Amino acid sequence: MSILELKKVSKIYHPKEEGEIRALDEFDLSLDEGEFLVVRGVSGSGKSTLLHILGLLDSPTSGSMLMDGAETTSWSDAKKARIRNEMIGIVLQDFGLIEYRSAYDNCMVPLYFSNKKYKSDKERILEILETVGMKSQYKRIVSKLSGGQKQRVAIARALCNDPRIILADEPTGQLDSKNKEEICGLFHDIQTKGKTIVVVTHDEEFEKYATRVIHISDGRITEEYRHP
Ligand SMILES: Nc1ncnc2c1ncn2[C@@H]1O[C@H](COP(=O)(O)OP(=O)(O)O)[C@@H](O)[C@H]1O
């Protein structure tokens, strides 16, 4: 059974001047546990919309989205929030971090809302910050960190709860080549731990780790290939 499945999902926006925009157009996708899917496409092709729908942050205009075979579109907002917190770690394009709090505090947020209990939250957070190379900086305020460091904290926060699915929106968009390589490697490490990953990116770097690559244009898949 697929961990995530989209069936004929469309997302239509209605900005005043332009009439309607079909950000996703009868989109089909079936994702198995442990896959590393890379989604590529030019700006405006629908990548962020796709990620937000997969992450239960936004609902399709039509079509269905299933998680472990269960239809999600009828779920209440409270149920979506609970399942998101348990199952999904999301790295947003603009990080979505609380700028005036520490790296540690930011990682604490998902644990605070979670039912999962760790022997020690502090140990858990420091362990995760270590995997992204930020353990020694755990007390630093996010607004004082570099782009690459913020990216790492955003990834750590997404991992804290041990979710089964990691979704990331252009996680190397603002990084130099050295940081890009390191962040790509980090996602590869995450995959080897059995997580299912979807990365939306312009970056070719990710493709060497992907189990599948799709190209999208105007909210449709134009090309798809699998890596062995
Ligand atoms: N909240 C919104 N309101 C109106 N139009 C939107 C909104 N979000 C995205 N769009 C439009 O939907 C299309 C796809 O956008 P998006 O998913 O952000 O693409 P990408 O992430 O590939 O750049 C674009 O034409 C964009 O302008």
Ligand SMILES: [Mg+2]
């Ligand atoms: Mg985008």
